[in-house]
Amino acid sequence: MNYKIHEFPNSRIASMDVCEIGKHKHHVTGLLEFDVTESRKKIREYNKIHQKKISFNAWLISVIGKTIKKHETACSYLIGKNKIITFDDINISVIVEKNLNGTKVPFPLVIEKVNEISVESIAKEISMAKNQNVTPKDIILQKRTGQIARIYYLLPKFLRLLFWKYLLKHPKLAFNKMGNVSFTSIGMMGKIKGWFIPISVHPICFGIGSIIKKPTVFDNEIAIREILNLSILIDHDVMDGAPMVRFINELRTNIENGLKI
Template sequence: MFFLIFWYFDIIKLHSTMSKYRIQQFPDSRLATMDICEIGKQKHHVTGLIELDVSESRKKIAEYNKVHQEQISFSAWLLAVIAQTLQKHDRASSYLIGKNKQIIFEDINISILVEKEINGSKVPIPLLLEKAQELSIEAISKLIQDAKLKPLTDKDIVLHRKRQKSERLYYKLPGFLRRLFWRYLLNTPKLAFQKMGNVSFTSLGMMGDVKGWFIPISIHPVCFGVSSTVKQPVVYNDQIIIREILKMSILMDHDVMDGAPMARFIAELSKNIERGLNLYG
């Protein structure tokens, strides 16, 4: 009895000394992010953490932008390199179908995140780059820029279209039913490819000026997490000099690709990025 009385007065004291706070509602699209994270934790992703010397590539992009009215971005160039390299290693972007089969798509459809402001809050919204292996760096840059400038409200879930009735219903469902939708999507690879592509790319580490790696959670077969480019000493042409180094994490689904092919893909991708594939100057 005395214990309950003391406990009651402790609670009163706690509330009387509690600091001020505010409750803020976040956009409904945040629920989908939570569901994707929950499903993504169950994927058999192997994570690679790599460092890439992008000094020459960034220099060529800067030189290009000096003489061209249509600017290209570093992220757009990375996306173009990833798409073209993945086309040669298409098993990396394939989906598991059944117990011992995989469906390999000819096209590389990349889902990227574009940060938008909704009701005063910055929210990452997905944008799908279809047939990215066929898009030029200029075309990808324009698509990203247009998506950033397009007005967006909390009535939108995906850029360029309004919510459908099924999407409004989705947000009203309890969590376990919402996650059943994502499991169904992954078990229907053709639909998954159509709706969200077969590759995920996030450069949120760039926005936060991250000095190391960050490891995203994804439901895609392959996912790229790009951090900031930092200057650090490296051995270059047998000399220790300061170079611009990009830190990138790569998540690859071990269910559809073995370790050796993964290593060959990462090796070729690293080579293409460091030599500035498709850049001139």
């Protein structure tokens, strides 16, 4: 019998705990298709005439932040039994893949005030995070773990899960540590026809899939367009169905029209 045993970094333990807690969130899941043909064209034109380049993901994060700001309930936290708390800033936790001891490992990077900063600033933060050195003890990029965080990895599972439950019952602490929006993209890894549904403890989470060229109706004609597969998780505890639809409709308009490129 031949086999190999590999040790994974401590950050994977935190990811497993998040998945365990996230399964109990009352998220409503949407599987969406957005026509990003015009938006990607505008980004290519922008990069031709500007020295500071922007990526599609950086622009998409910017659009999401600015759109959510107009529908703030979508990123609110439940506090107590019948209250929600809404923060002024849109802080988005973005998954950045880094090389750790020869292994590619996803790390969350919290980009703050996404509703205010420029696309160029977002692109710069992501680029810096990718090039930043990390150790197996890091959980959140740009925020070095202290003694308490190191102890976290030594705790048994039931105590680690209690930590996450405590965090979510204290929204101010949760917002400070992980923001109020989650964004993860596998589309940059390769072309995948379909959607993936992430698990999250955030009030709202975006799973960005691939951009696929496919025939669709455009201006009453069949045309080959660039279609983005995107999944969205929204906490039904803080946002009802009708406001969800209005938010998604505005998001669709902003993404497909190339908001502020």
